[in-house]
Amino acid sequence: MPEFKLTRRAFLIQSAVAGGGLLVGFHLPAARTRAAQSGVVTADVQPAEVNAWIVIQPDDSVVIRVARSEMGQGIFTALPMLVAEELGCDWNRVQAEYVSANDNLRRNKVFQSMGTGGSRSIRGSQEYLRTAGAVARELLVTAAARRWGVAIDDCRVENSVITHIPSGRTLGFGAVAAEAATLQPPEAVFLKEPDEWQLIGKPVKRLDVPDKIAGKPVFGTDIEVPGMLHAAIHACPVFGGRLKGFDAAAVEKRPGVVKVVGLDDAVAVVAESWWQAQQALLALPVTWDEADNGQVDDAAIRANLEAGLTAEQAVTMAEHGKPEAALASAERQVEATFFAPYLAHATMEPMTCTAAVHKDGRVEVWVPTQNATSSLEAAARTAGVDPLQVEVHNTQLGGGFGRRGANQDYTIQAVQIARTVGRPVKLMWSREEDTQHDFYRPASMARLKAALNSEGRLTGLTVRVAAPSILTSLGMKADDGHDPFALQGLADSFYDVPNLRADYALRRLHVPVGFWRSVNHSQNAYFREHFLDQLAGATGQDPYTFRLGLLKEAPKQRAVLEAAAEHAGWGTPLPEKTFRGIAVETSYGSHCAQVVELQLEDDGRFRLLRVVCAIDPGHVVNPDTIAAQVESAVTYGLTAALFGEITIGKGRVEQGNFDDYPMLTLRDMPVVETHLVPSGDFWGGVGEPPLPPIAPALCNALYAATGKPIQSLPLSAHGLRPA
Amino acid sequence: MLQLKVNGQTHELDIDPDTPLLWVLRDHLHLHGTKYGCGTGLCGSCTVHVDDRAVRACLVPVSAVSSKVVTTIEGLGEGSDAVQQAWRELEVPQCGYCQPGMIMASVALLREKPSPTNADIDAAITNICRCGTYNRVRQALLAAARKGEASDA
Numbered sequence: 001m002p003e004f005k006l007t008r009r010a011f012l013i014q015s016a017v018a019g020g021g022l023l024v025g026f027h028l029p030a031a032r033t034r035a036a037q038s039g040v041v042t043a044d045v046q047p048a049e050v051n052a053w054i055v056i057q058p059d060d061s062v063v064i065r066v067a068r069s070e071m072g073q074g075i076f077t078a079l080p081m082l083v084a085e086e087l088g089c090d091w092n093r094v095q096a097e098y099v100s101a102n103d104n105l106r107r108n109k110v111f112q113s114m115g116t117g118g119s120r121s122i123r124g125s126q127e128y129l130r131t132a133g134a135v136a137r138e139l140l141v142t143a144a145a146r147r148w149g150v151a152i153d154d155c156r157v158e159n160s161v162i163t164h165i166p167s168g169r170t171l172g173f174g175a176v177a178a179e180a181a182t183l184q185p186p187e188a189v190f191l192k193e194p195d196e197w198q199l200i201g202k203p204v205k206r207l208d209v210p211d212k213i214a215g216k217p218v219f220g221t222d223i224e225v226p227g228m229l230h231a232a233i234h235a236c237p238v239f240g241g242r243l244k245g246f247d248a249a250a251v252e253k254r255p256g257v258v259k260v261v262g263l264d265d266a267v268a269v270v271a272e273s274w275w276q277a278q279q280a281l282l283a284l285p286v287t288w289d290e291a292d293n294g295q296v297d298d299a300a301i302r303a304n305l306e307a308g309l310t311a312e313q314a315v316t317m318a319e320h321g322k323p324e325a326a327l328a329s330a331e332r333q334v335e336a337t338f339f340a341p342y343l344a345h346a347t348m349e350p351m352t353c354t355a356a357v358h359k360d361g362r363v364e365v366w367v368p369t370q371n372a373t374s375s376l377e378a379a380a381r382t383a384g385v386d387p388l389q390v391e392v393h394n395t396q397l398g399g400g401f402g403r404r405g406a407n408q409d410y411t412i413q414a415v416q417i418a419r420t421v422g423r424p425v426k427l428m429w430s431r432e433e434d435t436q437h438d439f440y441r442p443a444s445m446a447r448l449k450a451a452l453n454s455e456g457r458l459t460g461l462t463v464r465v466a467a468p469s470i471l472t473s474l475g476m477k478a479d480d481g482h483d484p485f486a487l488q489g490l491a492d493s494f495y496d497v498p499n500l501r502a503d504y505a506l507r508r509l510h511v512p513v514g515f516w517r518s519v520n521h522s523q524n525a526y527f528r529e530h531f532l533d534q535l536a537g538a539t540g541q542d543p544y545t546f547r548l549g550l551l552k553e554a555p556k557q558r559a560v561l562e563a564a565a566e567h568a569g570w571g572t573p574l575p576e577k578t579f580r581g582i583a584v585e586t587s588y589g590s591h592c593a594q595v596v597e598l599q600l601e602d603d604g605r606f607r608l609l610r611v612v613c614a615i616d617p618g619h620v621v622n623p624d625t626i627a628a629q630v631e632s633a634v635t636y637g638l639t640a641a642l643f644g645e646i647t648i649g650k651g652r653v654e655q656g657n658f659d660d661y662p663m664l665t666l667r668d669m670p671v672v673e674t675h676l677v678p679s680g681d682f683w684g685g686v687g688e689p690p691l692p693p694i695a696p697a698l699c700n701a702l703y704a705a706t707g708k709p710i711q712s713l714p715l716s717a718h719g720l721r722p723a
Numbered sequence: 724m725l726q727l728k729v730n731g732q733t734h735e736l737d738i739d740p741d742t743p744l745l746w747v748l749r750d751h752l753h754l755h756g757t758k759y760g761c762g763t764g765l766c767g768s769c770t771v772h773v774d775d776r777a778v779r780a781c782l783v784p785v786s787a788v789s790s791k792v793v794t795t796i797e798g799l800g801e802g803s804d805a806v807q808q809a810w811r812e813l814e815v816p817q818c819g820y821c822q823p824g825m826i827m828a829s830v831a832l833l834r835e836k837p838s839p840t841n842a843d844i845d846a847a848i849t850n851i852c853r854c855g856t857y858n859r860v861r862q863a864l865l866a867a868a869r870k871g872e873a874s875d876a
Contacts, residue, residue: 072818072854206814209814209815211819212816212822213807213810213826214756214797214800214801214807215796215799217819218755219820221759222755273742273751274750275746348760348766348768348821348851348852348854349758349760349818350760396819398818398820399854431760624814628814628817628859631855631856631858631859632854634855635852635853635855635857657763658761658763658851659765663766663851663853665848665849665850665857666844666848667846667849669857669858
């Protein structure tokens with residue numbers, strides 16, 4: 001194999017770049033070509049895998065692989081954009097394709113993480129994806145230059161075409177891809193500077209939209225495999241309980257019913273259609289062992305959390321200065337206690353998984369998952385097979401929001417049922433099952449105490465949060481009481497508070513908790529930002545300027561706050577009975593501020609007029625997708641703030657469907673104005689960061705309207721509702 | 724045997740007449756564009772047209788529609804409807820799960836009221852979307868209506 005050496009000069013000339021670029025060292029496992037695998041030697045007519053992420057077809061079209069899950073957030077388009085930017089291919093001829101978790105395992109994690117959470121898809125993979133594009137381009141140019149017998153310095157790439165500048169000769173990517181795939185990748189490449197980007201930052205139409213307007217995407221619930229049966233399931237309504245018994249004979253003779261399957265903590269009916277399965281399940285007599293949790297109710301849970309506010313057993317997650325001394329010597333002390341309830345994810349598509357346990361030991365699952373690797377591991381563990389025996393087929397996700405990643409309970413159930421029945425089974429939960437067997441946002445209480453000096457300046461702050469731990473619930477860690485997620489936005493706050501302590505009291509409750517879009521930032525930002533308005537109110541200061549005074553050392557947060565305030569016309573007169581609220585938060589790598597404008601009606605109801613949002617995600621990849629994610633996070637967060645509340649009675653969730661766990665709908669949706677203010681020196685997330693500010697901005701607007709602080713969510717529990 | 728006319732095709736079905744139309748479409752006719760979201764008529768993910776009117780298929784026993792004309796998202800065609808085109812231009816869908824229902828509800832609204840007001844849209848589009856596409860749904864509906872007005876002129 002000929003030696004290929006990349007010189008900085010060579011790269012600069014090929015890419016017609018005037019300035020320098022980021023030099024990235026990397027290691028990519030050797031490429032495979034399908035031609036090589038199949039023994040075909042006429043390489044030019046076969047698609048070629050130039051590297052793990054990029055397959056080039058003979059007609060020059062490009063398949064770019066995606067390892068993260070598309071759940072509406074647009075990464076099926078944005079991640080290929082990152083690759084294509086450096087590759088120099090014709091974007092109009094790019095197709096995105098999911099990678100296989102099995103392939104990832106087999107190929108030594110060449111596709112790296114498949115986890116889709118923490119708003120991490122772009123910021124966590126941008127460097128290796130851009131690098132993969134740059135490397136592939138180098139290889140393609142090298143292959144063309146060798147064929148022509150010319151210097152690579154004299155070649156240029158644009159729109160999937162390599163041009164030899166002196167002679168004007170051209171070759172398409174497809175013509176040299178197979179040869180490029182056999183070359184040794186360079187040891188390092190330069191990546192473009194942001195001002196050289198042609199695709200990143202430009203509005204690009206989403207690749208998944210045409211199918212989605214025609215009912216074509218195959219979601220998890222849409223899977224059909226030969227010989228498949230349908231399953232409906234009912235898990236013990238009391239968390240931690242067990243299945244004691246059931247009377248299968250009562251339903252087994254119903255039309256379509258094939259089998260009743262008892263699991264450790266659930267019972268499933270398998271039938272020819274889901275409707276038949278679900279009807280039989282509803283008629284099935286079942287008894288449960290409720291363990292010790294059958295009498296737990298909301299009052300007990302709140303008492304437990306409240307005890308945590310003063311419990312000695314707590315850990316200090318952040319401390320600087322002398323907060324107690326600051327409080328003792330304060331001109332004025334303000335104290336407030338807040339509560340935020342459990343919340344369900346309520347993805348539009350309920351939990352589902354289709355599983356086939358084959359006789360030869362292979363296991364296949366078709367599942368909407370935020371982490372195909374987690375699904376694979378769960379299926380392998382459940383079936384008792386080597387992970388390499390498991391194939392995960394990623395389907396479209398009807399929403400994720402954190403429900404479909406770390407927790408693979410539905411995958412485990414589907415594999416168990418399919419194995420018992422001996423045929424492929426599509427398991428789908430009813431809406432009620434979905435609402436009642438979630439991993440909920442932790443119910444939380446917080447007590448904040450502030451010290452203010454005679455000028456109304458915040459000189460000290462203590463925070464105590466009492467809440468269950470997500471990490472503990474997932475069995476991951478935090479048994480020592482340290483859960484770094486618990487005090488998101490409180491222990492790591494960007495405000496300049498000279499004396500601060502933030503404590504966490506881990507509370508053990510029987511309700512499973514998990515990652516809910518923006519995780520603990522969602523309630524912690526409400527605690528902190530709504531408290532700041534109360535401090536401003538207590539000292540007669542404007543909440544916006546009060547914040548600016550605390551942000552002298554936080555230029556990025558200050559910038560988004562100023563942008564939101566400016567676009568919302570903060571400080572300008574408002575029509576009668578119209579009020580504004582403002583809030584800011586940094587989460588998942590991005591900074592976001594929002595202003596809510598609402599109009600109070602005579603009966604105490606209110607009309608949401610608009611939400612003005614400024615977001616700094618560092619670099620912008622696809623601008624309209626960010627706007628869509630802002631609209632999305634605002635909707636999700638507003639729904640929670642207005643109505644969201646999961647309550648517990650007799651150990652079980654008291655809500656079941658959208659009648660008692662209601663959702664914001666179109667008629668109450670405010671206008672959302674998004675202003676992108678990218679500062680351009682980092683890569684932040686966008687799926688979650690616009691969520692945390694919305695609840696406090698809304699509460700702050702209501703506080704401005706009524707003078708009454710909102711000490712717990714949801715607002716509907718206080719009779720505060722949209723008109 | 725029960726007859727059902729869906730998207731211009733007549734099907735003979737040997738089926739429990741109480742089965743909701745949604746499950747006949749999905750599990751018997753393999754038309755998966757119509758989605759299950761709640762089973763109680765609250766979310767609208769299963770919205771189809773019965774004799775051109777928007778209906779929530781999870782609530783309707785199949786026997787009640789056997790003499791009627793049923794249209795699903797698949798019957799709207801490959802995205803050629805004005806509503807679908809507006810949806811595409813404004814990039815309405817996110818995860819896409821509720822969108823067939825949203826689109827079917829919107830097409831039915833425009834058929835009944837070619838120039839809907841915001842209040843008409845508020846009253847007609849009660850579908851739930853967890854991704855928060857509401858504002859784009861409204862904009863796309865109004866854009867499709869404007870297009871319809873222009874072509875009528």
